[in-house]
Amino acid sequence: MKAYALLGGPETEWPHNINQIFKQAKKENNLIVGVDRGSLLLEEMHIVPDLAIGDFDSLKKEELSQIESNVPDIRYSNPVKDLTDSELMLQIVFEDYHVDNLVVLGASGGRLDHFLVNILMLLNPRVEKYAERIEFLDKQNLVKYYLPGQHIVKKQLNYSYFGVGNLSPVKDLKIDKARYDLANYNNIYPRIFSSNEFKKDTDSFNLSFKKGLIIVIFAKDIDRFQNIK
Amino acid sequence: MKAYALLGGPETEWPHNINQIFKQAKKENNLIVGVDRGSLLLEEMHIVPDLAIGDFDSLKKEELSQIESNVPDIRYSNPVKDLTDSELMLQIVFEDYHVDNLVVLGASGGRLDHFLVNILMLLNPRVEKYAERIEFLDKQNLVKYYLPGQHIVKKQLNYSYFGVGNLSPVKDLKIDKARYDLANYNNIYPRIFSSNEFKKDTDSFNLSFKKGLIIVIFAKDIDRFQNIK
Numbered sequence: 510m511k512a513y514a515l516l517g518g519p520e521t522e523w524p525h526n527i528n529q530i531f532k533q534a535k536k537e538n539n540l541i542v543g544v545d546r547g548s549l550l551l552e553e554m555h556i557v558p559d560l561a562i563g564d565f566d567s568l569k570k571e572e573l574s575q576i577e578s579n580v581p582d583i584r585y586s587n588p589v590k591d592l593t594d595s596e597l598m599l600q601i602v603f604e605d606y607h608v609d610n611l612v613v614l615g616a617s618g619g620r621l622d623h624f625l626v627n628i629l630m631l632l633n634p635r636v637e638k639y640a641e642r643i644e645f646l647d648k649q650n651l652v653k654y655y656l657p658g659q660h661i662v663k664k665q666l667n668y669s670y671f672g673v674g675n676l677s678p679v680k681d682l683k684i685d686k687a688r689y690d691l692a693n694y695n696n697i698y699p700r701i702f703s704s705n706e707f708k709k710d711t712d713s714f715n716l717s718f719k720k721g722l723i724i725v726i727f728a729k730d731i732d733r734f735q736n737i738k
Numbered sequence: 739m740k741a742y743a744l745l746g747g748p749e750t751e752w753p754h755n756i757n758q759i760f761k762q763a764k765k766e767n768n769l770i771v772g773v774d775r776g777s778l779l780l781e782e783m784h785i786v787p788d789l790a791i792g793d794f795d796s797l798k799k800e801e802l803s804q805i806e807s808n809v810p811d812i813r814y815s816n817p818v819k820d821l822t823d824s825e826l827m828l829q830i831v832f833e834d835y836h837v838d839n840l841v842v843l844g845a846s847g848g849r850l851d852h853f854l855v856n857i858l859m860l861l862n863p864r865v866e867k868y869a870e871r872i873e874f875l876d877k878q879n880l881v882k883y884y885l886p887g888q889h890i891v892k893k894q895l896n897y898s899y900f901g902v903g904n905l906s907p908v909k910d911l912k913i914d915k916a917r918y919d920l921a922n923y924n925n926i927y928p929r930i931f932s933s934n935e936f937k938k939d940t941d942s943f944n945l946s947f948k949k950g951l952i953i954v955i956f957a958k959d960i961d962r963f964q965n966i967k
Binding site: 652 | 879933
């Protein structure tokens with residue numbers, strides 16, 4: 510089973526087909542998760558989450574009542590807590606619901622403190638083990654995480670560029686068979702190599718490293734009138 | 739002298755008064771810098787940058803010609819290079835133009851590979867020394883950087899929340915006199931503590947740490963119709 514979680518990030522950054530993504534997910538009996546305000550945003554799309562997580566303190570009383578009236582599983586988090594709402598969500602979907610993979614939406618745009626909390630949370634040793642089973646998806650980007658080893662990274666439909674970055678100290682990072690290759694790169698601080706591309710007539714590149722947490726950001730340009738190129 | 743630099747991030751994420759910010763900066767004889775497509779976006783606001791930096795490969799021929807016809811200082815960067823365009827910009831404004839402080843706009847939103855390159859670039863030892871003189875500004879956020887030592891962080895007008903995070907291994911991080919304090923926090927990986935607030939009737943908190951690069955993100959909520967609360 511797969512899970513689709515919606516966080517509270519602004520709608521302007523959502524993938525244009527978000528409604529379809531959640532409708533399809535529901536149809537295929539995947540798990541629909543709302544995190545905090547994301548629960549309400551799902552209800553507004555007429556999608557009842559299977560699971561809602563948060564302290565819900567940004568919600569009005571009647572908004573929370575609506576969620577409480579129809580969501581089968583609600584987990585109330587403690588605002589002064591050890592795990593953030595998003596980290597708690599990872600723990601619940603992987604440990605209690607045993608999902609195989611998770612797609613996170615609504616993480617980007619808006620408040621940067623929220624965005625960075627989410628994108629960096631996979632560095633927390635308590636949830637890092639889930640890293641390779643998680644994707645972040647927004648209007649222009651698809652983010653995937655990689656743990657040490659050898660990987661074949663496949664081209665993703667409609668994304669022209671990709672960036673590769675180490676979020677923690679990295680050892681012997683190698684990018685091979687991409688437009689811009691990298692050989693045995695070592696660094697103690699996080700760094701992103703952006704705007705790389707797949708080679709013409711290839712649909713993958715090789716990624717390997719011995720230590721560290723790597724993200725690959727698949728990105729597309731959008732023109733200023735918000736149409737996808 | 740202060741510098742104001744515009745990067746190529748989407749207009750939807752700009753501060754609502756960006757035009758006024760640049761017009762005022764020009765009036766006060768501060769340095770106006772366009773980085774890559776940011777140069778063109780400035781021209782479209784009828785603001786001629788004093789300095790344009792980039793490889794400009796995303797610009798059409800006539801767009802680049804326009805910039806070349808009226809910008810007094812143009813620096814062409816090499817697409818396969820040691821420093822990114824933004825890092826090169828830091829080096830030029832601080833070393834060649836001797837500016838005191840820099841405000842960066844147009845860094846957030848859109849492509850996450852570009853955003854993360856920019857927000858993380860201050861970890862590069864070649865430019866880290868400029869960290870405390872740089873701010874990132876967008877529609878909802880103001881990001882400031884801190885080097886080891888003792889700091890009094892002042893409340894910023896209209897920002898209700900702040901997040902504090904270490905972008906590199908941190909030693910003895912202390913937040914004192916805020917709503918949520920932190921005592922002698924140590925961590926080897928980056929982590930953000932979001933949604934902190936200034937205490938009622940106070941307009942600062944104390945921040946100290948012995949090692950690491952810290953960001954403070956001042957943030958405000960915006961309602962879904964994009965009005966600032």
